[in-house]
Amino acid sequence: MATYRLGFFSIGILALLLGVSVTGVARGQGGWPPLLGGQFRPLTTLRGEIVCVGCGLGEARRARPDAIHLYEMRYAGGRLVMNVEWISHQSRQYLDDVAGLTNTLRLRGPQTMIEELTDETARSKEVQVTGILRSTRTFDLLDVDVEAG
Numbered sequence: 001m002a003t004y005r006l007g008f009f010s011i012g013i014l015a016l017l018l019g020v021s022v023t024g025v026a027r028g029q030g031g032w033p034p035l036l037g038g039q040f041r042p043l044t045t046l047r048g049e050i051v052c053v054g055c056g057l058g059e060a061r062r063a064r065p066d067a068i069h070l071y072e073m074r075y076a077g078g079r080l081v082m083n084v085e086w087i088s089h090q091s092r093q094y095l096d097d098v099a100g101l102t103n104t105l106r107l108r109g110p111q112t113m114i115e116e117l118t119d120e121t122a123r124s125k126e127v128q129v130t131g132i133l134r135s136t137r138t139f140d141l142l143d144v145d146v147e148a149g
Helices: 002-025 057-065 092-099 111-118
Strands: 043-053 070-075 078-087 104-110 128-131 138-146
Touching: 043 057, 043 111, 043 138, 057 070, 057 078, 078 092, 078 104, 078 111, 092 104, 092 128
Parallel strands: 070 104, 104 138
Antiparallel strands: 043 078, 043 128, 070 078, 128 138
């Protein structure tokens, strides 16, 4: 009779622990803010100037030695270098952490937006790009705004 009570008691404790752990996991799956791919990713807006199209960071630094925050953005079919003067959230350190020591990002988005960025008329004008900056060094374009110079 004593072994029966001990077995019943240990099964009760085990069931209680299992019930607590299942509700904890269920609560962690949803909520606000929304998660994309397991991480919260706010929209990021970068504002600056397109220094050159079809060139790398070395060429851009030689062309514009005064530009401090240069980032090479590679896209299907080419690359461009942007001098990022302003970032919308967190800090410049966030962008630097994502871009890494190479200061490169992969630009992904509709061809029309990439063409707008690489157009000759976009150079030397303030450009604003909005998208999702992912920890994989990918910047998914959602909007491009080229200001009149």
